[in-house]
Each structure stands twice: as C-alpha cells, then as structure tokens.
Amino acid sequence: MMSKPEIRNVQQDEITPWLRAMRTTLLVNPAAGGGQSLPWWQQVWNPERTFGGYVEGRCVATLRTFPTTMTIPSGTAEHAELPIDALTQVTVAGTHRRQGLLTGMLTRSLQDAKDRGEVASLLKAAEWQIYGRFGYWPAVMGANYRILSVRRPQIRPPETAHQLIGIELDQLPGPASDVHRRARRRRAGQIDRAAVDWQRRLGLNGLRPPGAHEPVCVVARNAEGRVDGYAMWRANDGDWFLHPEDQAQATVDEVLAATDDAYRALWHYLLNLDLVRVLQLNGYAVDEPLEWLLSDGRAAQRTWVGDNEWLRLLDVPAALSARRYASTDRLVLEVVDRDGGWAAGRFTLDGGPTHAECRATPAATADLRLSQRALAGIYLGGVTVAAQQLAGLVDEETPGAAARLESMFWTAQQPWNATPF
Numbered sequence: 248m249m250s251k252p253e254i255r256n257v258q259q260d261e262i263t264p265w266l267r268a269m270r271t272t273l274l275v276n277p278a279a280g281g282g283q284s285l286p287w288w289q290q291v292w293n294p295e296r297t298f299g300g301y302v303e304g305r306c307v308a309t310l311r312t313f314p315t316t317m318t319i320p321s322g323t324a325e326h327a328e329l330p331i332d333a334l335t336q337v338t339v340a341g342t343h344r345r346q347g348l349l350t351g352m353l354t355r356s357l358q359d360a361k362d363r364g365e366v367a368s369l370l371k372a373a374e375w376q377i378y379g380r381f382g383y384w385p386a387v388m389g390a391n392y393r394i395l396s397v398r399r400p401q402i403r404p405p406e407t408a409h410q411l412i413g414i415e416l417d418q419l420p421g422p423a424s425d426v427h428r429r430a431r432r433r434r435a436g437q438i439d440r441a442a443v444d445w446q447r448r449l450g451l452n453g454l455r456p457p458g459a460h461e462p463v464c465v466v467a468r469n470a471e472g473r474v475d476g477y478a479m480w481r482a483n484d485g486d487w488f489l490h491p492e493d494q495a496q497a498t499v500d501e502v503l504a505a506t507d508d509a510y511r512a513l514w515h516y517l518l519n520l521d522l523v524r525v526l527q528l529n530g531y532a533v534d535e536p537l538e539w540l541l542s543d544g545r546a547a548q549r550t551w552v553g554d555n556e557w558l559r560l561l562d563v564p565a566a567l568s569a570r571r572y573a574s575t576d577r578l579v580l581e582v583v584d585r586d587g588g589w590a591a592g593r594f595t596l597d598g599g600p601t602h603a604e605c606r607a608t609p610a611a612t613a614d615l616r617l618s619q620r621a622l623a624g625i626y627l628g629g630v631t632v633a634a635q636q637l638a639g640l641v642d643e644e645t646p647g648a649a650a651r652l653e654s655m656f657w658t659a660q661q662p663w664n665a666t667p668f
C-alpha cells in the first residue's frame with residue numbers, strides 16, 4: 248500500500264535531513280559544507296516558517312520562508328519599504344512529484360503569511376509554469392551583462408572624490424551592510440539583508456561552497472573616510488598565462504554604491520583591472536546605467552534578460568496605500584484572485600506623488616477589473632499595464648482607466664533586487 252505524504256512544520260533537530268533533501272533536488276552536493284554550516288542554520292531556523300513533506304519518516308519535500316522588507320516606489324530619493332514574506336528552497340523529490348506536495352506546503356505557507364499580516368510574498372522561480380497558479384507573477388526583471396573591458400572604455404565623468412582600497416573579506420560585513428542599508432533604499436525591489444545573512448553570503452566561517460574562489464573586496468571611501476560603496480569580484484578559472492585567448496575573465500559578484508560618485512569610482516577601477524578582458528555580471532538591473540557612463544557604450548552587452556522575481560499580493564489596501572504614484576488619480580479596482588482568493592475585493596485607490604490611500608469599497612462601481620497577478624506585476628513598476636491588458640488580465644469598465652492606471656504606476660527606474668535568495 249502506498250504511504251500518503253504528511254506535510255508539517257520542521258523542528259531544529261530535523262535540519263540535516265531537510266537540508267539533504269533540499270540540496271539533492273536543487274542539484275547541489277547533499278553533503279555540502281559537511282556539518283560546518285549547521286550552527287548557521289540553527290541560528291536562522293524558524294519552525295513556523297519551514298515546511299517538510301515526509302513519507303515513512305523520510306523528508307521528500309521542503310519549503311521555507313523568512314520575513315524581510317522590500318523597497319517600494321515612493322517617488323523620493325529614499326523609497327519606502329513594505330514587510331513581506333520571502334519564499335525559498337522549494338523542492339519535491341523526483342519520487343514524489345505531481346502528488347500535490349508543493350500545493351499542500353505553499354497553500355499553508357501563504358495562509359500563514361496572510362494570518363501574520365504580511366502584505367506580499369516574493370520568490371525567484373526556477374521555471375515559469377510553477378507559481379502562477381498560486382498567484383505569483385513576474386514583477387522584477389533581471390539581466391546578465393558581459394562587459395568588454397578589453398576595449399578599455401572610460402567612465403564619464405572621470406573625476407571622483409573617492410579613494411579605493413582593498414580590504415579582507417572578513418572585514419567587509421560592517422561597511423558593506425551600512426552601504427547596503429543606504430543603497431537599497433535607492434531602488435524599488437531591493438530586500439533587506441539580516442546581519443546573519445552576511446556570513447553565508449560572503450562564505451565566512453566555513454560557509455563558502457567547496458571550490459568557490461574567495462572574492463577580492465574593494466571599498467570606495469569619500470573625502471571624510473566614510474565607505475560609500477564596495478565591489479566584490481573574482482577571476483574565473485583558466486590558465487590565462489598559457490592561453491592568452493582565454494585571458495582573463497572575471498565575475499563581478501556585487502557592486503553596490505550609496506552615492507553616484509562611488510558607483511563611478513568602483514566601475515572605473517573594475518574596467519581598468521590589468522589582464523582582465525571580460526567582466527561578467529549576473530542578475531543585475533535591466534536598466535543598469537553603466538552603458539551610459541562609458542565612452543564606448545557597446546562595451547556593455549546584455550547577454551540575458553528575463554523574469555527574476557515573482558510577487559504575490561496578500562493585502563491590497565496595505566500594499567497600495569504604502570506606495571506613492573507618478574500621477575494623482577482616483578480609481579476603483581475590482582481585484583480578481585482565482586489563485587487562492589487572499590487578495591480579492593473591490594478597492595478605491597486615491598493616490599499621487601505625496602499621498603496614497605486604498606480601502607475596500609465593496610459597493611463602489613469598478614473602473615477596472617484586473618487579476619491579482621497583473622496588479623502584482625505592475626506594483627513595482629517593472630511590468631506595464633498595457634502588456635497585462637493585452638494578455639487578458641486587465642479589463643476596462645471606464646474607458647481610459649487602463650491608461651490612467653499606467654500613468655499612476657509609472658516609475659523612472661526598473662525595480663531590481665541585488666540580494667538573491
């Protein structure tokens with residue numbers, strides 16, 4: 248007789264088999280890190296936010312969330328932020344696929360997030376087809392770049408008041424977390440990094456995956472000595488001395504700057520690294536401004552653009568009241584949520600550049616009927632209303648209402664999240 252999987256929360260003393268199950272399905276060495284990473288996992292473990300699927304005592308499915316805050320458009324240099332639920336490490340073993348384990352775990356997890364009062368849930372999808380049925384929709388796009396530094400493009404304007412200096416990796420968390428705290432408020436879509444995250448992100452205390460290069464760390468200090476930005480990069484493998492044609496590629500793990508001047512100073516440094524001909528950047532903003540700063544903009548080539556993060560709204564009034572809008576208007580939105588129902592309702596949005604209020608108004612006449620998926624897509628300014636209308640996810644009840652919604656949700660910058668999770 249076939250045993251029915253049990254879905255339940257996962258306790259501290261069950262971490263190791265849960266990690267093995269998760270890593271196996273995500274094609275990572277199940278024994279990665281040996282036991283060294285266990286103390287770190289014990290620090291971040293939250294049984295209420297961690298789910299497992301179990302068959303005869305064996306873990307066959309995993310899912311975890313963590314609370315964070317996400318920067319949202321507010322029309323000022325310092326954007327506002329929203330408390331959200333970030334979903335990660337979703338796996339179901341090949342032996343137990345398509346038996347409803349993901350559906351069981353995620354439905355419970357979303358209901359819990361709603362009950363906790365989290366306004367939205369964010370994830371990075373392995374495949375397009377998985378998460379739409381749970382109401383997630385692409386909201387943050389991403390791009391990979393190949394920068395031909397061999398062409399020695401120069402940065403404009405070249406003057407900088409910043410001094411660059413290399414520091415050891417274990418000295419980076421202090422200045423980097425301060426830069427990240429300031430830099431992430433400059434662009435919608437950025438999520439916060441908890442203090443404990445820096446350990447794993449930088450591969451400190453035995454948390455670096457085996458074989459991974461230690462990055463070179465450089466900080467940009469302003470005239471007062473304050474660190475305004477940092478870069479982390481590492482040379483790719485290859486014998487550049489014997490094979491000059493391979494000479495030499497580097498991956499830029501991160502360039503984060505809290506000021507424009509620090510941004511320019513760091514790129515000036517990266518573009519002028521001796522021996523390096525090509526820089527690779529993965530998961531950057533689709534409108535990364537670098538090419539406009541270069542004397543030869545074509546040295547920055549976009550090699551991939553695609554959906555990077557998917558958003559699911561759980562509380563429409565809270566999400567829309569927290570944001571600010573490019574134009575002042577008042578629209579009644581009928582939000583249809585066929586993917587769980589958590590965000591459904593009729594809401595009046597009254598908003599502009601300096602104020603916004605959104606409340607449930609069940610008796611009002613709707614100007615627009617739109618899917619929660621479409622609203623999640625346009626929320627951060629990364630997806631257009633026009634495209635969602637074309638896809639049948641937005642219907643006008645009042646002529647011209649879609650164009651009015653478009654101009655309200657317009658943002659000067661595309662959203663971007665520098666923090667993969």
Ligand SMILES: CC(C)(COP(=O)(O)OP(=O)(O)OC[C@H]1O[C@@H](n2cnc3c(N)ncnc32)[C@H](O)[C@@H]1OP(=O)(O)O)[C@@H](O)C(=O)NCCC(=O)NCCS
Pocket residue numbers: 272273336337338339340343344345346347348349350351371372373374376377380
């Ligand atoms: C994606 C994954 C978690 C799905 O788990 P699962 O338990 O098989 O999903 P469910 O049984 O709950 O499936 C629910 C529905 O989604 C569909 N679905 C799930 N994954 C899908 C995929 N990759 N492509 C297309 N449809 C998919 C199922 O067919 C099912 O549809 P149905 O109800 O119409 O039959 C699992 O296949 C997996 O672990 N894949 C590898 C790791 C991965 O990609 N993880 C996601 C990281 S973001």
